[in-house]
Amino acid sequence: MKTRLIVFGSLAALFFFILQIQGANLKTDATPLGIIDLEFADTGERLNAVLFGWSNADVKANIYIDFVFIPFYVLFFSTAALACSAAWTSISMKHAGKSLSKAVYVVGVLDLIENKIMLDSLAGSFSDFTLMLTNWCAGAKFLLLLVVILYIVISMPFIFFYKNK
Numbered sequence: 001m002k003t004r005l006i007v008f009g010s011l012a013a014l015f016f017f018i019l020q021i022q023g024a025n026l027k028t029d030a031t032p033l034g035i036i037d038l039e040f041a042d043t044g045e046r047l048n049a050v051l052f053g054w055s056n057a058d059v060k061a062n063i064y065i066d067f068v069f070i071p072f073y074v075l076f077f078s079t080a081a082l083a084c085s086a087a088w089t090s091i092s093m094k095h096a097g098k099s100l101s102k103a104v105y106v107v108g109v110l111d112l113i114e115n116k117i118m119l120d121s122l123a124g125s126f127s128d129f130t131l132m133l134t135n136w137c138a139g140a141k142f143l144l145l146l147v148v149i150l151y152i153v154i155s156m157p158f159i160f161f162y163k164n165k
Contacts, residue, residue: 004079008076012073
């Protein structure tokens with residue numbers, strides 16, 4: 001499991017870094033969060049405002065790189081949550097970690113759906129519903145991932161305590 005954490009964590013970090021460098025042009029005064037501003041563009045007007053001044057090639061490249069990033073961060077967080085579950089003596093916390101290790105796959109699916117809809121929106125094929133769906137997928141993805149990260153952070157002292165027993 002340790003090898004999987006190192007490999008998937010390293011690849012996730014590498015692609016996160018690549019996304020940040022490649023997506024630097026997407027961060028402007030109007031879009032300080034870069035591609036995240038596109039993920040949360042919930043109206044046609046907001047979509048146009050976000051895309052204004054962006055290169056379509058830069059946006060597409062960022063989304064395509066994200067498609068490669070998704071499996072690595074999903075596998076990293078899934079493995080990390082599962083590893084953390086082993087450190088707990090509480091049955092409910094063990095179960096939470098095992099459940100969250102599976103829930104991270106939902107995060108990945110939400111990210112895939114969101115990316116596909118963003119590519120469609122970039123091509124001009126969008127509606128109020130698809131923009132709302134992109135927004136919802138992004139929100140659910142970030143919320144669920146935050147829960148997983150909190151579980152991992154809360155588990156860290158137990159991992160060190162468990163190892164020292």
